[in-house]
Amino acid sequence: MVDTTLARIIVEVVSAIICFILVRFMIKPYWLTRESRYLGLPLGFGFLGASYVLSGLAFSQPYYSLTVLSWLQLLVRTFAFVFLATTYYFSKKPSKSTRLLWDTTLSLLAVALFTLILLLFNASQSSLENYDNAQVYIRVFNVFCLFYVAIHTLRSHIRKPDPATIWIPLGFILLGISQYSLLFFYIDRSLAAFTGALVIRLMALAVFLSVSYRTFYGPEKKMDT
Amino acid sequence: MKRIPRRDKLKIYGDLLSALSSGAENEKIVLTRVQVQVNVPFDRLKSYVSELKDLGLVQDETSPRLTEKGEQFLREYRKVLEFMIRMGLTY
Numbered sequence: 209m210v211d212t213t214l215a216r217i218i219v220e221v222v223s224a225i226i227c228f229i230l231v232r233f234m235i236k237p238y239w240l241t242r243e244s245r246y247l248g249l250p251l252g253f254g255f256l257g258a259s260y261v262l263s264g265l266a267f268s269q270p271y272y273s274l275t276v277l278s279w280l281q282l283l284v285r286t287f288a289f290v291f292l293a294t295t296y297y298f299s300k301k302p303s304k305s306t307r308l309l310w311d312t313t314l315s316l317l318a319v320a321l322f323t324l325i326l327l328l329f330n331a332s333q334s335s336l337e338n339y340d341n342a343q344v345y346i347r348v349f350n351v352f353c354l355f356y357v358a359i360h361t362l363r364s365h366i367r368k369p370d371p372a373t374i375w376i377p378l379g380f381i382l383l384g385i386s387q388y389s390l391l392f393f394y395i396d397r398s399l400a401a402f403t404g405a406l407v408i409r410l411m412a413l414a415v416f417l418s419v420s421y422r423t424f425y426g427p428e429k430k431m432d433t
Numbered sequence: 434m435k436r437i438p439r440r441d442k443l444k445i446y447g448d449l450l451s452a453l454s455s456g457a458e459n460e461k462i463v464l465t466r467v468q469v470q471v472n473v474p475f476d477r478l479k480s481y482v483s484e485l486k487d488l489g490l491v492q493d494e495t496s497p498r499l500t501e502k503g504e505q506f507l508r509e510y511r512k513v514l515e516f517m518i519r520m521g522l523t524y
Contacts, residue, residue, distance in 0.1 A: 233516070240513045241443055249520065299522045361521030368518075376521050423516040428508070 213267055219406045220264030226413040227257030233420035245310050248295025253416075255288035278339055279328050286346055287321045289353035296360040340394065347391045354384035375419045382412035445473065446490075447514070449481055450507045453491065454499050462496045 234249040262281035269275050294317070298310040358380035365373040389405035392398055452470040453462060468478045485491045490503035499507065517523075 236509075237513050237517055237522075240509065246517075246522075249522075296521070364518075364521035364523070370518075372519055373521065376519055419519055420516065423519055424512050428511070 216267050216406070217264045219410065220260045220267065223409060223413055224257045224260035224264065226410075226417055227253050227260060230413070230416055230420060231257065233424060236424070243307075244314060245295070245298055245307060247314065248291050248298075251314075252288050252292035252295065255284050255291060259285035259288060276328060280325065282339075282343055282346055283321070283324055283328065286350055286353075287317065289350045289357075290317060293353040293356050296357050299360075344391060344394060347387055347394070350387045351384050351391070354380055354387060358384060372419075375415050379412045379415035379419070382408050382415065386412060443510075445471065445481060446485065447507070447510045448472075449478075449485065450490065450499060450503060450510070453497055454504070454507055462498065464495075464497075 230253045231250045234253055238244075238246040238250065259281045262277055262284060266275055266277035266281055269277060294310070294313055298306055298313070358377050361373075361377040361380060365377055386405045386409040389401045389408060392401035393405060448471050449467070452467045455470075464478060464482070465475070468475050471478065473481065479494070482491060482494050482497050485503070486494055486497070488502075489500055490506055491497040492500055
């Protein structure tokens with residue numbers, strides 16, 4: 209049992225490290241353009257990494273399911289997926305009004321996240337015990353966010369088919385399957401679903417890392433201007 | 434008729450630097466040819482070239498060639514553009 213917990217902590221730490229490396233790549237479009245609509249990706253992956261750190265910490269606690277940490281990691285992870293979904297939603301229409309709307313949405317999301325975190329620290333122990341029920345609904349929402357992003361990226365790939373652009377939709381699909389698999393684990397406590405979720409998550413993050421690395425450090429591709 | 438999306442300044446700078454870097458090493462850069470490639474009015478092209486010179490990205494305004502900084506910026510710009518395409522984001 210101790211080994212399972214240790215394995216889970218290791219997976220969480222590795223996932224967090226990959227996410228923070230991804231943030232370094234994902235912040236580059238923002239550094240170059242200084243456009244706030246490109247903040248969604250680094251924020252999304254940054255929060256995802258933070259949620260894995262919190263998850264690892266929560267697993268090292270004795271009463272995992274009842275701690276504030278488990279709520280916190282669920283909340284931060286959900287916001288990570290919401291940041292990613294809104295980034296893709298607003299990327300479709302880069303006009304002045306949508307840029308303003310994106311800035312407002314980004315600010316509102318940040319305020320909502322910090323308000324919820326404050327509420328969490330002031331919540332009573334009895335309300336925290338609803339975690340097992342609440343996480344099922346929240347994870348269903350996470351799956352919807354991830355499949356929205358997957359469909360969006362898949363449509364971009366279909367519009368301009370290129371072998372290099374198929375990997376990102378695949379990564380988001382894998383991340384969605386990982387969340388879906390975790391849902392099964394929390395419903396029927398299946399160990400296969402749990403292990404599968406962790407393995408698929410690592411595969412998804414490896415896909416993102418590989419695409420990012422190959423783009424910035426791979427051979428230069430002649431671009432059409 | 435399909436509407437052509439407006440380019441922002443960074444995209445125009447990127448297109449302009451790409452057009453300036455596309456010529457051969459000893460070939461003289463003709464601004465009117467660059468104007469056709471970048472698709473901007475000539476007076477605006479001249480002001481963009483002047484801005485790029487102020488930023489240290491091109492050497493001179495009459496027959497502009499990319500500086501080391503300009504080459505580096507263009508490489509980074511292409512990589513970021515490629516990354517955004519791969520991520521399924523439009524720019």
